[in-house]
Amino acid sequence: MDTRLLRYFAAVAAEGNLTRAAERLYVSQPALTKQVKQLERELGVELFARSKSGMALTGPGRVLADRVPGLLEGWDLTQRAVKAEAARQAKVLRIGFLASAANEATPKIIAGFAKLRPQWRVEMRQSSWSDPTAGLAGGEVDAALVRLPFAGQEHWNLEELLTEPRCVAMEAAHPLAERPVLDFLDLLDEPFVAAPAETGEWRDYWLAVSQRGGHPARIGAVTEHPDDWLSAIANGYGIALAPESASRFYARPGIVYRPVNGIPPTKVALAWPDDPGPVLRDFIETCRAAAR
Amino acid sequence: MDTRLLRYFAAVAAEGNLTRAAERLYVSQPALTKQVKQLERELGVELFARSKSGMALTGPGRVLADRVPGLLEGWDLTQRAVKAEAARQAKVLRIGFLASAANEATPKIIAGFAKLRPQWRVEMRQSSWSDPTAGLAGGEVDAALVRLPFAGQEHWNLEELLTEPRCVAMEAAHPLAERPVLDFLDLLDEPFVAAPAETGEWRDYWLAVSQRGGHPARIGAVTEHPDDWLSAIANGYGIALAPESASRFYARPGIVYRPVNGIPPTKVALAWPDDPGPVLRDFIETCRAAAR
DNA sequence: CTGTATCTATAACGTGAGGTTATGGATGTG
DNA sequence: CACATCCATAACCTCACGTTATAGATACAG
Numbered sequence: 001m002d003t004r005l006l007r008y009f010a011a012v013a014a015e016g017n018l019t020r021a022a023e024r025l026y027v028s029q030p031a032l033t034k035q036v037k038q039l040e041r042e043l044g045v046e047l048f049a050r051s052k053s054g055m056a057l058t059g060p061g062r063v064l065a066d067r068v069p070g071l072l073e074g075w076d077l078t079q080r081a082v083k084a085e086a087a088r089q090a091k092v093l094r095i096g097f098l099a100s101a102a103n104e105a106t107p108k109i110i111a112g113f114a115k116l117r118p119q120w121r122v123e124m125r126q127s128s129w130s131d132p133t134a135g136l137a138g139g140e141v142d143a144a145l146v147r148l149p150f151a152g153q154e155h156w157n158l159e160e161l162l163t164e165p166r167c168v169a170m171e172a173a174h175p176l177a178e179r180p181v182l183d184f185l186d187l188l189d190e191p192f193v194a195a196p197a198e199t200g201e202w203r204d205y206w207l208a209v210s211q212r213g214g215h216p217a218r219i220g221a222v223t224e225h226p227d228d229w230l231s232a233i234a235n236g237y238g239i240a241l242a243p244e245s246a247s248r249f250y251a252r253p254g255i256v257y258r259p260v261n262g263i264p265p266t267k268v269a270l271a272w273p274d275d276p277g278p279v280l281r282d283f284i285e286t287c288r289a290a291a292r
Numbered sequence: 293m294d295t296r297l298l299r300y301f302a303a304v305a306a307e308g309n310l311t312r313a314a315e316r317l318y319v320s321q322p323a324l325t326k327q328v329k330q331l332e333r334e335l336g337v338e339l340f341a342r343s344k345s346g347m348a349l350t351g352p353g354r355v356l357a358d359r360v361p362g363l364l365e366g367w368d369l370t371q372r373a374v375k376a377e378a379a380r381q382a383k384v385l386r387i388g389f390l391a392s393a394a395n396e397a398t399p400k401i402i403a404g405f406a407k408l409r410p411q412w413r414v415e416m417r418q419s420s421w422s423d424p425t426a427g428l429a430g431g432e433v434d435a436a437l438v439r440l441p442f443a444g445q446e447h448w449n450l451e452e453l454l455t456e457p458r459c460v461a462m463e464a465a466h467p468l469a470e471r472p473v474l475d476f477l478d479l480l481d482e483p484f485v486a487a488p489a490e491t492g493e494w495r496d497y498w499l500a501v502s503q504r505g506g507h508p509a510r511i512g513a514v515t516e517h518p519d520d521w522l523s524a525i526a527n528g529y530g531i532a533l534a535p536e537s538a539s540r541f542y543a544r545p546g547i548v549y550r551p552v553n554g555i556p557p558t559k560v561a562l563a564w565p566d567d568p569g570p571v572l573r574d575f576i577e578t579c580r581a582a583a584r
Numbered sequence: 585c586t587g588t589a590t591c592t593a594t595a596a597c598g599t600g601a602g603g604t605t606a607t608g609g610a611t612g613t614g
Numbered sequence: 615c616a617c618a619t620c621c622a623t624a625a626c627c628t629c630a631c632g633t634t635a636t637a638g639a640t641a642c643a644g
Contacts, residue, residue, distance in 0.1 A: 001367055002294045018621060031603050033622060038601090043371060045378040052611045052620060060378040067370045074366050075293055078359045079335060086337040086352040310592060323632050325593060330630095344591060344640045587644090594637070601630075608623075614616090 001042065003075050006068050008035045009047065013065045017054040080139040087142070091120045093283055096127050096134030096144035099226050100249040102161055102268050105290045106145070112286040120279060128224040129195040132202040136271055142280055143272040147243075150202040156271040159284060161291040165265045167257045169230075169246060170239040177256050184211055184262035191220030191238040193229055206241050208263045230255060293334065295367055298360050300327045301339065305357045309346040372431035379434070383412045385575055388419050388426030388436035391518050392541040394453055394560050397582045398437070404578040412571060420516040421487040424494040428563055434572055435564040439535075442494040448563040451576060453583040455559045459549045461538060462531040469548050476503055476554035483512030483530040485521055498533050500555045518542060 008025060012032065015021040022029040036055075040047050047061035057065055087094055093113070101124065102109060110122050125141050127134040132150035135141040146153075148160070168187060170177055176186060194217070195203040204210070207217040220238025223229040233240055234254045242250070243266045247257035270287045272280060300317060304324065307313040314321040328347075332339050339353035349357055379386055385405070393416065394401060402414050417433050419426040424442035427433040438445075440452070460479060462469055468478060486509070487495040496502070499509040512530025515521040525532055526546045534542070535558045539549035562579045564572060 001371075019619080027602090028604060029620090030605085030622075030624095034602075037622090043374055045374055047374075050621065054620070059381045060374045063377040064370065064374045067373065071363075071366050071370060074363050078356065078363060079293075081359065082335055082337055082339075082352045082356045085355040089351045309590095311590080319631090320633060321591085322593075322595095322634085326631075329593090342592065346591070585644100587642105589640100589642080591640085592638085595635085597633080597635105599630100599632080602628090604625100604627080606624085606626105609621090611618100611620085613618080 001039075003072060005035055005039045005042075006072060008032055009039055009064065010068050010072075012036055012048070012055055013057055013061065013068075015054075016056065077139070084139070084142070087123070091117075092123050093120055093143075093279060094123050094125055094135075094141040095283075096125045096136055096141035096146075098127055098129060098132070098134050098145070098147060100243070100245055101145045102287075102290075103164070103243075103245045103249065105162060105268075108290040109283075109287050112290055113283050116282050116286060117279060122283075129199060129202075130224050132199050133271065136273070143270060143276075143283065146269055146271045147202075148267045148269050149205055151200045153271070156273065157276075159270045159288060159291075161268050161270060161287055163265050163267045164244045166241050166260060166263055167244050167247065168239055168260050169233050169242045169250075169255055169257050171234055171236045172254050172256050173236070174239070174256075177258070179258065181259050181261065184208060184260055187239065187260070188212060188215045189218065191218045193221045193223055193232045193238040193240040194219050196222055196224060208241060211263050226250060293331075295364060297327055297331045297334075298364060300324055301331055301356065302360050302364075304328055304340070304347055305349055305353065305360075307346075308348065369431065376431070376434070379415075384415050385412055385435075385571060386415050386417055386427075386433040387575075388417045388428055388433035388438075390419055390421065390424070390426050390437070390439060392535070392537055393437045394579075394582075395456075395535075395537045395541065397454060397560075400582040401575075401579050404582055405575050408574050408578060409571060414575075421494075421521075422491060422516050424491050425563065428565070435562060435568075435575065438561055438563045439494075440559045440561050441497055443492045445563070448565065449568075451562045451580060451583075453560050453562060453579055455557050456536045457557045458533050458552060458555055459536050459539065460531055460552045461525050461534045461542075461547055461549050463526055463528045464546050464548050465528070466531070466548075469550070471550065473551045473553065476500060476552055479531065479552070480504060480507045481510065483510040485513045485515055485524045485530040485532040486511050488514055488516060500533060503555050522547060 008021070011021040011025050012018060015024060018032050018036070019029050022032040025032065036048065045060045046058055047064060048055040049058055097106075100106075110124075113120070113122055125135055127144075131137065132146060133152070133156070134144035134146055136144040136146075136156065137152070145161075148158070168182060176182060176190075192207055194207055197203065209217065218238075221232040223232050229240065230250060230252055232238065234252060241260070241263065242257065244257075244259075270284060272284065276284065300313070303313040303317050304310060307316060310324050310328070311321050314324040317324065328340065335352075335356075337352045338350055339356060340347040341350055389398075392398075402416075405412070405414055417427055419436075423429065424438060425444070425448070426436035426438055428436040428438075428448065429444070437453075440450070460474060468474060468482075484499055486499055489495065501509065510530075513524040515524050521532065522542060522544055524530065526544060533552070533555065534549065536549075536551075562576060564576065568576065
């Protein structure tokens with residue numbers, strides 16, 4: 001049996017409709033029909049009841065639907081364990097990060113670690129903003145440079161490395177761009193470029209929901225990567241709160257950064273799981289030293 | 293990822309050699325070479341160190357080798373759960389059995405159950421002797437008609453249904469065939485047709501190891517199915533202990549059955565897992581009634 | 585040192601799987 | 615009755631997965 005077949009099955013089960021599931025999976029509807037029928041042949045069981053209104057799970061189909069997530073997770077965990085061991089044997093420390101990581105401290109950290117562990121190499125792995133843990137939650141990295149606060153942060157060990165004020169990024173032609181300093185109240189009605197909704201608390205923080213006094217945020221665009229984020233801002237889809245360092249790391253023609261009063265700063269932290277090995281502990285120490 | 297790839301990987305890991313693993317899997321050696329390389333590409337990791345003496349697992353390969361049995365078992369359990377639900381919904385009770393099942397009591401049991409649960413159907417599933425639990429251990433059946441004793445029987449609920457003496461089956465031309473009754477001591481030096489070695493205690497019982505006073509059994513052939521067993525006996529590869537009923541259920545030209553003194557009888561039992569549902573409980577009651 | 589055995593890897597080939605587009609069949613709705 | 619929507623099949627193309635043949639590397643025995 002193939003994980004691809006199981007993912008196809010799961011999509012059909014979730015959508016209740018072959019046509020929509022095919023769209024979600026980026027395959028044609030006849031391809032999906034064939035694959036589902038093949039899975040049913042392999043098991044010798046009907047998993048769906050077909051009707052004009054779509055595909056309803058049968059009893060056995062429901063049993064399979066309940067177990068498939070566990071199976072797929074088993075696969076994922078296995079791949080991660082294998083890759084983690086491969087990295088360990090190759091003396092590679094995999095560090096996830098978002099956007100500008102730890103700003104100027106990042107090269108200091110990497111250089112410091114290289115001195116401490118010359119046989120080892122740090123591999124920086126950029127994540128999208130759909131995952132505020134920067135790959136840590138999925139086990140794709142050994143530790144991560146993250147931005148606080150984010151949902152679930154209490155599950156990780158955290159070492160705050162630096163704090164910086166936040167500013168606002170906007171297109172150069174924006175009327176408010178003329179003011180050298182802004183107050184957050186000035187921005188309440190502006191459309192914002194936001195992170196994906198599923199990041200929950202993390203997105204709320206970057207929309208300064210707590211400082212809005214009940215004013216709902218207007219969402220002009222949703223982006224997951226710095227490049228998309230910058231494009232959306234430059235194209236006037238909205239403005240965005242940003243770390244002050246963004247003016248250095250993400251300087252772009254057509255985008256200006258202005259200080260903002262009335263919102264709390266942003267903190268960069270190193271996050272890691274329980275029971276770090278000696279190599280990761282050295283990395284943690286290196287981060288602490290670089291943050292002083 | 294495909295279970296077929298994982299099974300190929302597991303075989304190579306176990307054999308330490310592509311050529312032998314290919315033989316075990318009934319594919320050609322180049323096919324296996326290609327599949328293993330594809331798995332390594334998919335994972336982006338080297339799983340084996342190649343050398344003239346064969347394929348040795350790397351560190352990541354070992355991590356995968358440790359996890360593959362669990363993954364494959366997850367697949368197997370899922371298939372079984374789906375099929376069990378399909379059988380339940382179709383009102384089919386799956387009963388495993390070996391050889392002649394419960395002899396003449398078998399049709400009585402099936403008829404009795406049909407009366408008790410007319411909406412349900414019993415599906416008799418024959419197993420080979422490589423599995424003394426007749427499919428129960430693998431979850432392929434809901435209950436099974438088994439022959440005691442067998443290793444692991446304490447893990448199941450058991451209801452003894454009948455006991456019968458054992459006799460010896462031999463080719464008609466065998467010199468001992470002239471005697472109407474034999475003593476087991478007469479058979480100590482005869483080659484035997486045996487069950488597979490991995491059945492352990494079960495095979496020992498049918499070789500009457502406990503009655504040999506230290507004499508090792510001579511093995512003339514190993515078989516897993518009644519037909520093979522009968523052929524091996526008829527062809528003179530050896531003799532075999534058999535239930536007395538075998539003379540009725542497995543009467544064949546060229547084979548004779550003779551009573552044997554000095555060995556314990558054989559018992560047929562119904563075996564089932566913990567927590568049987570109401571339908572299975574009815575079946576158990578039907579078996580008890582048929583055994584009185 | 586050479587020939588042989590043994591092991592893995594590649595080449596070339598054939599069949600079938602997995603995708604596509606086009607279209608058919610069934611059913612529900614306006 | 616026409617149209618929309620859903621699943622299923624037909625026909626086609628590309629590539630994966632198997633095969634046999636053979637190459638390359640290495641260890642060993644004579």
